[in-house]
Amino acid sequence: MHVSTHRIRIAGAAVVAAAITFTASGCGSSSGSGNGGTITLKVTTQVDYGYRKSLYKEYEKTHPGIKIKEVLIDDLPKKLVTQLAAGRGASDVVGLGDDTITKFMPSHDKFLNLADYGVDNVKDPWVDWAYKAGTAENGKFVMGLRTDIGGMGICYRTDLFKKAGLPTDPAKVAALWPTWQKFTSVGEQFGTKVKNASFTANTGDVWVAMGNQIKETFFAESDDSFIADKNTALKADFMEAAAMSVKKVSGGYPPFTPEMANALKTGRTATAICPAWKLDRTKEASGAENSGKWSVAAAPLGGNWGGSYLTVPKQTAHPKEAAALARWLTASAQQKKLFLDAGYLSSHPSVYNDPAVQAKKDPYFSNAPTGKIFAQAADAMKPIYRGTKDSDVQSAFMNALLRVEQGKQQPEAAWNQAVSDAKKAIG
Amino acid sequence: MTVTETRPAAEAPEAPAAGRSPWRTRLSRFDLRYTPYLFIVPFFVVFGFFGVWPLLYTGWISFHKWAMIDGDQGWVGLDNYTALFKDAYFWNALLNTVLLFLLGTVPQLFAALGLAALLNRKLRASSLWRASVLLPHVVSVVAVTLVFAQLFGHNTGLVNDALGLFGIDRIDWQANRWSAMIGISTIIIWRYTGYNTLIFLAAMQSVPHELKEAAMLDGASRWRVFRSITVPSIRPTIIFVVMMSSIGGMQIFAEPQLFDVAGTDGTGGSDRQFQTLMMYLYEKGFRDFNAGYSATLAWVMFLLIAVVSGINYALSRRIATKG
Numbered sequence: 001m002h003v004s005t006h007r008i009r010i011a012g013a014a015v016v017a018a019a020i021t022f023t024a025s026g027c028g029s030s031s032g033s034g035n036g037g038t039i040t041l042k043v044t045t046q047v048d049y050g051y052r053k054s055l056y057k058e059y060e061k062t063h064p065g066i067k068i069k070e071v072l073i074d075d076l077p078k079k080l081v082t083q084l085a086a087g088r089g090a091s092d093v094v095g096l097g098d099d100t101i102t103k104f105m106p107s108h109d110k111f112l113n114l115a116d117y118g119v120d121n122v123k124d125p126w127v128d129w130a131y132k133a134g135t136a137e138n139g140k141f142v143m144g145l146r147t148d149i150g151g152m153g154i155c156y157r158t159d160l161f162k163k164a165g166l167p168t169d170p171a172k173v174a175a176l177w178p179t180w181q182k183f184t185s186v187g188e189q190f191g192t193k194v195k196n197a198s199f200t201a202n203t204g205d206v207w208v209a210m211g212n213q214i215k216e217t218f219f220a221e222s223d224d225s226f227i228a229d230k231n232t233a234l235k236a237d238f239m240e241a242a243a244m245s246v247k248k249v250s251g252g253y254p255p256f257t258p259e260m261a262n263a264l265k266t267g268r269t270a271t272a273i274c275p276a277w278k279l280d281r282t283k284e285a286s287g288a289e290n291s292g293k294w295s296v297a298a299a300p301l302g303g304n305w306g307g308s309y310l311t312v313p314k315q316t317a318h319p320k321e322a323a324a325l326a327r328w329l330t331a332s333a334q335q336k337k338l339f340l341d342a343g344y345l346s347s348h349p350s351v352y353n354d355p356a357v358q359a360k361k362d363p364y365f366s367n368a369p370t371g372k373i374f375a376q377a378a379d380a381m382k383p384i385y386r387g388t389k390d391s392d393v394q395s396a397f398m399n400a401l402l403r404v405e406q407g408k409q410q411p412e413a414a415w416n417q418a419v420s421d422a423k424k425a426i427g
Numbered sequence: 428m429t430v431t432e433t434r435p436a437a438e439a440p441e442a443p444a445a446g447r448s449p450w451r452t453r454l455s456r457f458d459l460r461y462t463p464y465l466f467i468v469p470f471f472v473v474f475g476f477f478g479v480w481p482l483l484y485t486g487w488i489s490f491h492k493w494a495m496i497d498g499d500q501g502w503v504g505l506d507n508y509t510a511l512f513k514d515a516y517f518w519n520a521l522l523n524t525v526l527l528f529l530l531g532t533v534p535q536l537f538a539a540l541g542l543a544a545l546l547n548r549k550l551r552a553s554s555l556w557r558a559s560v561l562l563p564h565v566v567s568v569v570a571v572t573l574v575f576a577q578l579f580g581h582n583t584g585l586v587n588d589a590l591g592l593f594g595i596d597r598i599d600w601q602a603n604r605w606s607a608m609i610g611i612s613t614i615i616i617w618r619y620t621g622y623n624t625l626i627f628l629a630a631m632q633s634v635p636h637e638l639k640e641a642a643m644l645d646g647a648s649r650w651r652v653f654r655s656i657t658v659p660s661i662r663p664t665i666i667f668v669v670m671m672s673s674i675g676g677m678q679i680f681a682e683p684q685l686f687d688v689a690g691t692d693g694t695g696g697s698d699r700q701f702q703t704l705m706m707y708l709y710e711k712g713f714r715d716f717n718a719g720y721s722a723t724l725a726w727v728m729f730l731l732i733a734v735v736s737g738i739n740y741a742l743s744r745r746i747a748t749k750g
Contacts, residue, residue, distance in 0.1 A: 075691045078713040084496045103716070107496040253582065254688040262583040392715050395694055402688075402697035406602035424516075425715060 144309025219387025
């Protein structure tokens, strides 16, 4: 162990030396602490967290001597892993999604323990489950500060619902689908009336939503062992999602693809799974011409999907300043602003229960009470457990649903292959 | 006779010179003999540092259970290698890589050779044509692949729209091995043909015109001239391009990876139907953080590429001499 880390350090030092010779030749490098006491903090996230609009500028104004530089990296986890191994290159503040932070949890010693910088959940107001999922060593090690949460909703097209003879009021729509089974049967009913659009976009998104509604999915909370093969609740969810493909309730537009964006824009799907942070994306994909055609209702069984953490890699040159920035960006006042501006749901109950937040309505989504819908979902949320290898096995199940969607496999066979693929992935 | 007599005379100037300064002679001899090595040393130092050392270090890692972040977890000997050869995903990835090589790289090389022959003839605005064949290679591979992935989209892709005009049902290109291979090969051919065309063209320009003219006068057809004069004359270039393309083809990554609807999170289709060796390496190393297994795969790929390049070297030598 010692030998190897030493070796890596030597390698790292060599790379550093090479980098220095290159940058010294006059590319005008702007690393870490500049002159005149100005500190530049680099913030790296995978997607836009909504900070650049005004929050960075505000922080720079109120904290003289600090400059913030934001870098978006599409495959952040893959880059971060090499930066942590090499001991250099990581940004001062790094955003990690709730599904990726678990992957880095076993290596939490490569990050700052933010508890050492005055963070705890007694005086800080995070909703308990969201705060805990960012900690290690039974809560003693605070690795990440929760930014937003993703209270779950369903976006739906009111024009298509009307055509199918379904209600369009958010409360009545939510009442149509107390469970996913009901969701499917509404979809079948929809399919008999409307021919040129599918009821929901894809089964992958449905599956992820479902996975956020049961306590244990692939791994046991007690010892992180693989339990997907004997988890009957999980299998029932899988079969239900797969049934949506078989019954043609799903249109098979794969998640996060141009195909999906196009389906949203052209009205080829009547619903899409919409956690809070997805509203902005749905809006962007559907375009201004569809303003007022969409609405949002509560999802079957509520729950949470997504949300992120801000972490500070230990290798930062400015631990104190980086921790302070992470703390500030995730504080109540900023979280409230982010919700009102960009729709990112706060992870602080004091914020999402705030009357101004609850009263928030979005004309693009037919003035549906999004603030209330998402806050209710977040409040009703029960803590879930995610294994450290959760994201490694998830793709086996996503692939399985895709195979059913592509007509390559029957649901039962797809499930069996998913389980064996997942076992193989965790070795 | 005169010759033998002049010999000592020729040697004569050397003797006093050696007597004058033995240092200088030794220095100049050193200069002649070793300075060329000194000039190429920097390359080998850099190559050793960034080429050989990482290669050997990767080999060292492959004999360990090695986590990406936390490093060495213990010596396992050849365990990674035996596991790899029993790994069905590995053989699947190897098959896909070979198929993509046959469907993408091989036709691409022939197309480049043909295009180069066409561009080598007298054309109006020839530099414009020559420059434009390189354009696809200048555009970033990510941009090219994303555009192609949209063209080959299932529900909204233009390719399916075009096929629809002929009454062909929409194809889910990513869903099956063959359709995916066709899609990815198209990207490979699009991207690399122009690049190789220019290399071939440069070589063809140095083929003496007299040879061709003589053959033409003897009544040889254009095809015959191409086969019997042009191709054999540019044999070294053909060998070079075939070698480089084999190495590139065996390492093909960005095109198939981004063809996947799940992007960099994808495993090359829902059933790994178009996952290449490099993609599997990426999955193991950077998704599962299993550096030991990834290093093993890297070494096996290195050996495979050496073998494939060797075979192609032999093949291209033969084909070129036969003409």
